[in-house]
Amino acid sequence: MEHSNFLNDQSPIGFIGKAGASALHVNEVRKRFHEVNEGRLQRLKEGLQLKQQQCFELLPLLFHVHQRGLPGYLEATEMPRGIAFYQPQDALLRSAQSLTRQTFSSQLVSRPEISALYLMGSSGSIGQSTSSDLDIWLCYDSELSQFKINLLNQKCEAISHWASGFNLEVHFFLMNAQKFQGGEQQSLTGENCGSTSHTLLLDEFYRTAQLIAGGMSAWWFVPTSKELEHEGVIKKLVNNGHISTKEVTDFGGVSKLDAGEFIGAGLWQIYKAIDAPYKSVLKLILLEIYAREFPKVISLAHSLKNAVYRMNLSLDNLDPYVMLYQRIEAYLVDRGEKDRLELLRRCFYFKVGINVSKPTRTRTWRRELMEVLVQSWGWTKHTVQHLDNHRQWSIESVINERRLLVSELTRSYRFLTEFAAEHHSAHVMSQRDLLILSRKLHAAFDRRPGKIDFIKIGLDIDLSNEKIRLHERESKQKGSALWAAYNQPIDEIDSASPLKYSQGLLETLLWCHLNGLLSAHLHIPIQPLKEKISDFEIRMTIASLRQHLPTPLAKINPDRFYHPAHITKAVLFVNLGRDPLAYLSARGLQKISERSDSMDFSSLRENLIISIDMVLVNSWGEVVVERYDDHNVTANAIRSLIGKINKQHGNSQPELNVVCNNETRPHAIAKRISDLFEDAINALCRSNKSASPRFIYHESEEFLVFQKLNNVIGYRRFSTEKELIQQLGEEQTTHNPVIIDRLFQAKTKWLKPLLSAQKPQAMIIGFERHNKRVAIRLIDEKGSLIVFDTEFFNVATLISPLVRFLKITEHRQRSIDIEQFQGQRQIQCIEFISEKGQYKALRTPVKGLINKGHFISIQVNVDVSSNGSDEFVISCNEKEFSSNILGDNLYTAVASYILGIRASGKKYPAYITDIALSENFIAKLPYGMAQTKHYLESKLRLEKKINLAMASL
Incomplete structure (x- = not known):
């Protein structure tokens, strides 16, 4: 066929001169485009199985009509339908009729709402393999409502699901060409580069797109030399009647690249490299070429259009991946980078996925073209066989290949980052997309102590x-x-x-x-x-790894990167390679090997936890090992895990598994650690973030108390129960209950039942009689423990003044800060009784005790003097006694007055009924807040001095 001189290889690129384009010129471009387009579509179909071909050919018809029985049909009368200038052939209609047993009309739709379907990517190229998916841009009318767009999206999902039944993976992207020209794009998804690029995406679209149905792209009618005038050229062609706006889809021109696109596109390719490194290396080097040519970039899309304009219509030469390879090859040869060139060729070879060294019965154009390329590279038969047998590569080959790939990815990213800095350009990614990319890159490439690195390189290697x-x-x-x-x-x-x-x-x-x-x-x-590690222990450990961390690990849903990482699983390996018997023997302790493995662990006072290897798996797919083998093995492991869980958003808690495979009490040890960690998590990882509960367990002869202070989980050790009880009496900022682990044991018998009886917004009084004395243990509203003793006459005279004082104190606290109160406080009373070797906790009713008995009203106001000492004003039946006036004689004066107004004159104890703490006194308390503990301790201290003075009278 002869062609006009203005389109031959000797002519300038383009056809628009001063006189403008003629109809002949436009028709020639249209003809050449369709020739190349049909050839590439035919190559695509040749790579599909028969059923896949039939499925692919039906796709445009499914959007052109919306009829019951067809795949993708939804009950929606407003479903968009009709593809511009699409008229299905009779054979296709018969194929559709076989699905629905209904008749279809082949007439054009009067008002089509879909302008075109485009296939883009590797489809129809040498890069297409049997596993390649199909990315289709569905271009819809810019006037469609959001409701109709949503319907169209649902239909796309339904058709994708139907196509998967033919082993055909199809992804649809709804595109509004008008909005795309304005720079509006979707956010990042698994198959979409989102906001990472615009012009670069358009470049890839134009050089790989194949028109399935609808109007061809307007871009093809604009010569490269007129790219900056794209809008004006199209407008002129429309005004002259050479093209119609209805017959084309206009995404705009591939004009000036923004420097900020390179860093965004580079990040996107590194993101993709996690799963497909060879393909990403190719595209990253292309970005490097574009960046070095900046600002006068000759894109591959331009090269493709120039070739078509010059009548170079060879499908092999116009193959998108061949053009990509040739562009990069020329660049690396010119720079003398032989090692990178070899890596480039391997990337291309693996992307194509044809084993050239292995014989085949069928000869395809892809194989023949690949053989020509391999021969031109000078590869030996041994080289090709080595690549084709990659599944049997040695671990050294895999690690070395991964090192080269990561090095290339790092090099490309560094270059693009320096380029962006040199041109003072910021990336054009949205903050949301940047967050997603950075999180996935962090999960894949971040190296830190204990994190397991994966050596996969995108190939199926055994x-x-x-x-x-x-x-x-x-x-x-x-x-x-x-x-x-x-x-x-x-x-x-x-x-x-x-x-x-x-x-x-x-x-x-x-x-x-x-x-x-x-x-x-x-x-x-x-x-x-x-x-000494036995073969049995190793075999069992490997079996445990396979059970709790089966390979391959589950694929991570991209939606997980929208949220911060959180721990989903924790597997604790206890005492791996460490024998507790040998450890205890080295410390000169008694031998425990003869104790029954079924013995309750609580009876075993020695610490048998020598080491813990804690494996943590998070929602981003990261696997980290933390090892603990010092003196504080268990405590440090608990602190670390609790700290991580508390930093997580939401209330999710990880799946917990404990493994112990050594010879010394493995089942009992695993059960004990599992129970302990579960109790610690339940106690310290609560939804109420304002509270800082205390968690207690004992280890050997010591007690450990965990609590969150300043948002950090910490713990303290106490060697005696006396020290523990003293710590439990410390002030608290809010209600911080004491929670004990399920096997908690104490020699102080009352401690466990008292702590177990705690409830929010409640106070607990526990008492135990000892002849004429009684020991009282009280837990106040914030969980602080107060321990004291007093004389005992009867339960009423013991409890009544105390309950009355607690209620009056509650009213005082409420008047100071009503916001901290949520309803009335409950007061529970428990009597501890030791009877015939058994220790019992019996609940004692307190209802009505507040009004029992007759007591002298003794009120105290506590203040702070200018020198920092405490000042007291004590009122007995309205008579005041001040420490400022009486000094050291205060308590004797109060005691004398009390004895004087008692009818009997007996010296039984006096009880303070009310204490008021001044603002100055409260301000000097540790947290600047007064809890019942402070009122009660002031009461006990003053009562003791008054009663001692009374006894001496």
Whole structure:
């Protein structure tokens, strides 16, 4: 076929001169576009199976009509329908009729609401494989309402689901060409680059798009030399009657690139590299080329259009991936970067996915083209076979390939970052998209102590046949050792580099497991240096890893990156490689091996927890190992886990599993740690963020108290119950209950039942008679414990004045700060009785006790003098006694007055009925707040002095 001179290879690119374009020129462009487009669509169909072809060919008809029985049909009368200039062929209509048994009309829709369907990406190119998905831009009328757009989106989802039944993965993207020209884009999704780029996305669309149905892109009618005048050229062509606005879809021109697009697009490609590194390396180097050409960038889309205008219509030469490769190859050759060129070729080869070295019965255009390229690269038969047999690559080959890929990704990102800084350009990503990208990149590439790194490189590689050996070696740090993994015999290890090393055996084992090195092994040679580890323990540990952390790990839903990471699973491996018997023996303690494994752990006072390896899996797919093997093993592990959970948003708690596989009481130890951690989580990870509950458990002869202070979980150790009880009496900022673990035991018998009886907004009085004395233990409204004793006459005279005082004090506190009160406080009374070797806690009713008995009204006002000492004004039946006036004689004067007004004159104890604490006194308290503890302690202190004075009279 002959073509006009203005379109031959010797002519300038373009056809618009001073006189403008003629109808002949426009028709020639249209003809050439359709020739290339049909050729690429045919290549696409050749790569599909017969059923997939039939499914693909039906796609435009499903959007053109909306009829019951067709895939994607929804009960919606307002469903958008009709594709502009689309008229299905009779064969396609018959195929649709076979699905619905109904007749379809082949007439054009009068008011089509869909302008075009475009296929973009690798489809129809050498990069298309049997597993490739189809990305389709569905371009709808800009006047569609949001309601109709939502309906159309639902239909797309239904059709995608239907296509999956043919093993065809189809993704639809609803596009408004008018809004796209204005720069409006969707946010980031799994298949969409969102706000990371605009012009670069358009460049990729134009060089890969294939028109399935509807109007062709207006961009094809604008020569590259007129790209900056895209809008004016199209307007002129419309005004001259050469094209109609209804027959084209106009996304705008690939004009000037914004420098800020490079960093956004680069981040997006690194994001994609997590799952498909070879494809991303290709696109990152292309971005590098564009950046070096900036601002006069000749995009691949321009190169494609120039070739079509010059009548270079070879499908091989116009193949998007071939053009991409050739552009990068020329760039790297010009720069003399041979290593990067070899990596580029491997990336291209793996992206194409054709095993050239393996014979095949069918010859396809993709294979023939790939063979030509491989031959031009000068690859040997051995090189091609090595790549084709990548599934059997050694672990060293995989690690080396990953290193090269990560190095290239890092290099590209660094270059693009420097480019953005040089041109003083900020990225054009939305804050939301930037957050998503940075979080996924952090999860994939961030390296920190204990985090398991995955060596996957985007290829299906089987490492299960690797012969792994574990070896404990001396560390450079004195007194410590490292566990290393090798794939060579133990006697050759000294001269070999480890595949992985870490401070703990579990971390090294877990790295091997998660990277597929242990999936086919039941026995692994181990050479310990310090500890004796049995083969049984190793086998059981590997089985536990497979049970609790099965491979491959579940794929992470991209929606999870919209939220901060939170721990979803915690697996605790206790005493791996550590024998508690040997540890206790080294400390000269009694042997416990003869104790029954079924014995209640609470009866065992020795601490059998020597080490904990805590494996944490979070919602972003990160796996981290934290090792604890010091004196505070259990406490530090609890503190770390509780601290992490409390930093999480929401109230979700991780799944908890505990594993112990050594010979010494493994089941009892695992059960004890599981119960303890569950109790600690339930106690310290509550939805009420204002409270800071205290959690207590004992370890050997010590007691540990956990509490959150200044938003940080900490703990304190107490060697005696006396010290513990003293700590429980400390002031609290709010109601901070004391929660004990389920196996808590104390020699002080009343402590456990008293602590267990606590309730919010309640006070508990516990008492125990001892002949003529009675011991009283009171827990106030904030959880502070007050312990004292007094003379005992009867329950009424014991409880009545105390309950009355507590109620009066409550009224005083309410008048000072009513906001902290939520209803009336409850007062519970418990009597502890030791009877025939049994200790009982009996509830004693307090109702009515507040009005029982007759007591002299003794009121006290407590203030602070100018020198900081306490001042008292004591009122007895309205008569006042002031410490400022009486000094040291205050208590004698009060005692004399009380004896004087008693009819009997007996010296039984006097009880203060009311105490008022001044603002100055309250201000000097630890937290600047007065709780019942402070009122009661002032009462007890003053009562003691008054009663001692009375006894001496």
